[in-house]
Amino acid sequence: xxxxxxxxxxxxxxxxxxxxxxxxxxxxxxxxxxxxxxxxxxxxxxxxxxxxxxxxxxxxxxxxxxxxxxxxxxxxxxxxxxxxxxxxxxxxxxxxxxxxxxxxxxxxxxxxxxxxxxxxxxxxxxxxxxxxxxxxxxxxxxxxxxxxxxxxxxxxxxxxxxxxxxxxxxxxxxxxxxxxxxxxxxxxxxxxxxxxxxxxxxxxxxxxxxxxxxxxxxxxxxxxxxxxxxxxxxxxxxxxxxxxxxxxxxxxxxxxxxxxxxxxxxxxxxxxxxxxxxxxxxxxxxxxxxxxxxxxxxxxxxxxxxxxxxxxxxxxxxxxxxxxxxxxxxxxxxxx
Amino acid sequence: xxxxxxxxxxxxxxxxxxxxxxxxxxxxxxxxxxxxxxxxxxxxxxxxxxxxxxxxxxxxxxxxxxxxxxxxxxxxxxxxxxxxxxxxxxxxxxxxxxxxxxxxxxxxxxxxxxxxxxxxxxxxxxxxxxxxxxxxxxxxxxxxxxxxxxxxxxxxxxxxxxxxxxxxxxxxxxxxxxxxxxxxxxxxxxxxxxxxxxxxxxxxxxxxxxxxxxxxxxxxxxxxxxxxxxxxxxxxxxxxxxxxxxxxxx
Numbered sequence: 001x002x003x004x005x006x007x008x009x010x011x012x013x014x015x016x017x018x019x020x021x022x023x024x025x026x027x028x029x030x031x032x033x034x035x036x037x038x039x040x041x042x043x044x045x046x047x048x049x050x051x052x053x054x055x056x057x058x059x060x061x062x063x064x065x066x067x068x069x070x071x072x073x074x075x076x077x078x079x080x081x082x083x084x085x086x087x088x089x090x091x092x093x094x095x096x097x098x099x100x101x102x103x104x105x106x107x108x109x110x111x112x113x114x115x116x117x118x119x120x121x122x123x124x125x126x127x128x129x130x131x132x133x134x135x136x137x138x139x140x141x142x143x144x145x146x147x148x149x150x151x152x153x154x155x156x157x158x159x160x161x162x163x164x165x166x167x168x169x170x171x172x173x174x175x176x177x178x179x180x181x182x183x184x185x186x187x188x189x190x191x192x193x194x195x196x197x198x199x200x201x202x203x204x205x206x207x208x209x210x211x212x213x214x215x216x217x218x219x220x221x222x223x224x225x226x227x228x229x230x231x232x233x234x235x236x237x238x239x240x241x242x243x244x245x246x247x248x249x250x251x252x253x254x255x256x257x258x259x260x261x262x263x264x265x266x267x268x269x270x271x272x273x274x275x276x277x278x279x280x281x282x283x284x285x286x287x288x289x290x291x292x293x294x295x296x297x298x299x300x301x302x303x304x305x306x307x308x309x310x311x312x313x314x315x316x317x318x319x320x321x322x323x324x325x326x327x328x329x330x331x332x333x334x335x336x
Numbered sequence: 337x338x339x340x341x342x343x344x345x346x347x348x349x350x351x352x353x354x355x356x357x358x359x360x361x362x363x364x365x366x367x368x369x370x371x372x373x374x375x376x377x378x379x380x381x382x383x384x385x386x387x388x389x390x391x392x393x394x395x396x397x398x399x400x401x402x403x404x405x406x407x408x409x410x411x412x413x414x415x416x417x418x419x420x421x422x423x424x425x426x427x428x429x430x431x432x433x434x435x436x437x438x439x440x441x442x443x444x445x446x447x448x449x450x451x452x453x454x455x456x457x458x459x460x461x462x463x464x465x466x467x468x469x470x471x472x473x474x475x476x477x478x479x480x481x482x483x484x485x486x487x488x489x490x491x492x493x494x495x496x497x498x499x500x501x502x503x504x505x506x507x508x509x510x511x512x513x514x515x516x517x518x519x520x521x522x523x524x525x526x527x528x529x530x531x532x533x534x535x536x537x538x539x540x541x542x543x544x545x546x547x548x549x550x551x552x553x554x555x556x557x558x559x560x561x562x563x564x565x566x567x568x569x570x571x572x573x574x575x576x577x578x579x580x581x582x583x584x585x586x
Contacts, residue, residue, distance in 0.1 A: 200454075203457075204454075204456045204457050205450075205455065205456070205457065206448045206450060206455070206457065208457075209437075209441060209448050209457060210446075212434070212436070212437060212441075213434045213437060213441070213445055213446075216434035216435060216436045216437055217432070217433065217434045217435065219430075219432065220432035220433055220434050220445070221434070221445065221446070222416075223416055223426070223428065223432050224432065224445040224446035224447070225416065225417050225420060225446040225447070226445070226446045279436070283434065283435070283436035283437070284436050
């Protein structure tokens with residue numbers, strides 16, 4: 001009269017290796033979590049072959065892809081936390097623009113340090129605002145961040161009356177844009193750094209475990225003593241702050257800021273995160289997967305441009321490919 | 337009111353505990369003792385006040401008057417964390433498990449083990465300890481690294497009870513622990529509950545199944561419409577008497 005199902009384990013439970021045999025471990029791996037890496041390789045191979053003569057597979061171009069996707073990759077890391085906790089942050093695209101503009105203005109008038117702090121401060125501020133309405137007033141983060149998305153975008157347009165602000169501070173441009181450390185572009189380093197820190201926090205700390213538990217079953221998390229509201233506030237601050245950093249990376253790369261920065265990034269970042277194996281409804285996620293998802297999105301844009309598609313055709317192709325990608329990665333197994 | 341003496345130095349003693357919600361009296365005075373290694377069943381119809389009583393001991397509600405006494409000391413349980421700190425664990429009806437997380441993470445939910453200066457999660461140790469604990473209780477699961485989603489109802493219940501056993505220094509509260517289970521799995525879970533008792537935990541169990549109550553409990557406390565109508569030694573009473581107490585019909 002045992003509780004275990006005969007098909008899963010016929011040996012006595014006592015004395016079995018807690019980590020399970022290699023076979024058992026492999027059976028537990030959800031194949032869908034690896035589709036993103038496979039897709040990455042397939043798309044890479046596809047463009048490598050079809051764009052052989054257009055220089056897709058040159059190290060310059062591949063490095064360009066990583067550099068161009070840096071802001072989205074950083075935003076995606078923040079989003080992994082939010083989505084895994086069962087929340088969403090729609091305001092990140094607007095935060096990119098506001099942070100870039102505020103940083104550019106303060107940079108011009110008050111110098112580097114204050115400029116950077118002001119830009120990042122925008123992210124923390126919007127995150128706290130989102131978190132306050134979501135936790136203290138118990139509103140859905142979808143609606144709260146939908147509202148702040150418009151609010152923040154409006155402020156970004158208003159501050160400069162739609163004018164662009166140039167960034168002439170060379171140190172800023174070096175640190176957040178075109179600089180290199182040895183042979184490695186700083187944008188690549190920012191991406192790697194954020195992904196590494198994000199991965200560690202998400203995967204190896206109690207905070208990361210609490211984020212997942214809350215996204216999975218918030219009331220279970222609450223009765224086991226996890227401070228649910230504190231974690232919810234934290235993930236919203238993380239995502240808005242990551243978006244602010246993304247804004248700084250844009251400002252550094254294009255050496256200026258306008259209200260249009262980041263406007264199309266929200267959906268791309270969500271797509272990247274979800275393709276990367278993070279559940280849209282919380283409870284599981286992957287920071288490394290989000291990076292790969294982001295690189296896939298960047299590779300698509302880059303490859304389609306090299307193929308000579310104009311921006312309208314790119315949108316169509318991107319949409320179609322996205323549908324294909326999510327069909328492969330997100331299809332729920334039958335009977336669940 | 338018939339009252340039966342519990343063994344000396346009860347772990348948990350409720351002393352004339354009363355709960356009002358506004359003008360509504362949810363629970364009139366209830367006095368009850370649960371000793372170490374003892375299973376006390378809480379029975380009564382829907383609305384009799386069982387959940388209110390359980391929630392007060394769990395720290396979810398606070399008594400309007402009366403005292404909760406642990407090891408001879410009156411305590412104030414202002415929230416569930418207070419109760420947990422006092423060594424009281426609850427097995428909820430909905431189990432309170434995170435379905436997409438591995439068994440060991442659920443076992444250590446909110447109390448994860450960490451190691452090193454970076455306070456990294458110690459997954460290996462959590463998995464090993466989970467395996468040991470579930471082995472001790474003879475709860476069989478494919479692996480502590482399996483996700484809850486992949487377990488059967490009985491296995492999930494085993495994990496929830498295992499978690500409570502692991503963390504409860506004093507008392508385990510169980511709200512209908514077998515309500516959703518089949519006959520075989522119910523029997524398994526009852527065995528686990530008995531093993532938990534043998535490890536010296538005090539157990540207060542809410543159950544609608546009188547068969548179950550008679551199979552595993554040492555004493556039975558009957559509530560009817562917010563009033564404590566009797567406490568009986570299980571060995572010295574009958575199903576008929578308990579039904580009569582529950583319904584108020586003789």
